[in-house]
Amino acid sequence: MVQLKSPLLRQIRRKPLTAIAPITLLVVLVFLFFRSSGSQKLRTYSYKSKKSGFFNHHRDVIPRNLPGDHISHYDLNKLASTPMAAYNKERVLILSPMSKFYNEYWQNILTLTYPRELIELGFIVPRTAEGDVALKKLEKAVKQVQTKDARFAKVTILRQDSESLASQKEKDRHALKVQKERRANMALARNSLLFTTLGPFTSWVLWLDSDIIETPHSLIEDLVSHDKPVISANCYQRYYDDEKKALSIRPYDFNNWVESDEGLKIAAGLEDDEIIVEGYAELATYRPLMAHFYDAKGDINTEMALDGVGGAAVLVKADVHRDGAMFPSFPFYHLIETEGFAKMVKRLGYEVFGLPNYLVFHFNE
Template identity: 45%
Template sequence: MPAIPRAIRRTNPITILLAGLLSLGFLAFIFSPSSNAATTSTAKRKFDSAAAHPLSPPTAPFQKTASSAKGKRPPPPVVHYHMNNLTTTSDPVANEENVLILTPLARFYQGYWDNLLALSYPHSLIALGFITPKTREGNAATAALQAAIAQTQNGPEEKRFASITILRQDFDPPIASQDESERHKKENQKARRSAMSRARNSLLFTTIGPSTSWVLWLDSDIIESPPSLIQDLTSYDKPVIVPNCFQRYRNDKGAWDVRPYDYNSWQDSQTAADLAAKMAPDDILIEGYSDMATYRTLMAKTADVTEGRDQKQSNTAGWGWRDRIAGQSRGS
């Protein structure tokens, strides 16, 4: 009878059986499909929408490619975008429509950022864009924003945004302070609004991409808004919809109350048209100043703010508070 090798004699049959079962379990784990369909779908969507090159629109995250042996990246490819597949519907979640939220940011408010994090719209479909002034306040706001971004983008995946862009203004701000009393002075409005338009145009044209379905302008001092804000606004299926803004204040009785704040949406009047006809090309006509009465129908003054209002019937899409300022959205 031939001798049994020493190594085999010392091997327990139970050990061999356990090793075999462990191997089978490992192979099943490797080759079986993931049970988390939502995670797989999110990851695939991010990969499919990723930019193909650093020069691609920044609203899509860029997936870096390996450099060549000489350390040089390949030239930019010719990218084809199928714009016919882009939709803007009243059910953007089901249709996976990308939303670009843009904010000129001179001061950072934690309440504003908390509202972004609380949005119930899938964050994988949201791109953020910011532009900040090169001032002491702007530098502080940029630092606070970067800290908030780092914490969010390194946190739970469902809270992360598809992409975030921060721009710095390349021109000096027209006024030094962003205090409400200073920025609402009538003599500051022309220069201030001109700078605002310039900054907003730079932000929009730099960040909008071929997959952007909706653009939401959201001021940085909006510190309370509903998590369903995007779904509320898109549900009206309008090309443009404007939110009203209301301000919290202490009334004569010392109690908190609200009042219309934003007068930038109106139905024009003949008085305003006559005033504009007499103005120079560089003059502007603005609301909220007693010495420039236009008698326009202000949207903020027509909003139904009663507690029992039918929000859909009154063409109202929700509430938001803006640095003690509220926004009630209405169709344009």
């Protein structure tokens, strides 16, 4: 008979159940050792929910080992554009194509009373010598503001990738012969700026030309209070009247208009690639122009239904842009750029309005 000399073996023979636990532990350790040595290390992910973002419905999923990889959720059904925009903390995006930097324009922006933390700014600057100068001045102005506590929510500056007119002097850029080329380029610039900056938290888009140097400080609150899909201010210009020997004002933007029978008749006789531009004697459409309806004693909240708009100071509900309203760089019903935009807005089923007694002022060269 074989003798069990080992005390451990004698113990197992007398009480076999006492060996189950250590043997099981040993088997598990061996299994885990070989499994871990023969496989790659698994990545771990941290799922962090936070209440940042406009709707408190913004969830980031951030892998610890993959920096920058995330998923953002936005519920656009909860996004509103209301006449109480500031109270409801609605985000406003101010967009300005800029060929020249006017300090008066920038100072006017800084005096707007809408909460600055709810305002985003977007600019597009042409690749010209004047554009280079404007870019340097703009960047300097932005840095001075964005380093302070009262900063804008976001500022975006783009360089235009399409051609621009060589001369940006007022008499050159408003010549009739260059209007189709100029406005096509402007439409491309506006679309690039819009599609780059419009976010899922944007409620309103204010198109404000960079040569608009004077507006009411409450411009945004005033325009949103009308609660219209598209609404335009009336653009005038201050000048020195030699006859009266005093400062006076005159209409500047003639692109805010109501369609006329003559305008429709002219359009019907045009080739597909031809356009109508308003405000030129060579194209007498006899359209009622909002610029001529200004009443110094009238109510500034008086509304006027429009068929065409300019780009001086136009407030648009962001959903109008999201639904497809953009600035055609091609003849669209014989209209282009901002006037073509108004036509597209109406084709989408929205209404366009203007405020004939609500003035903003253009720089006078």
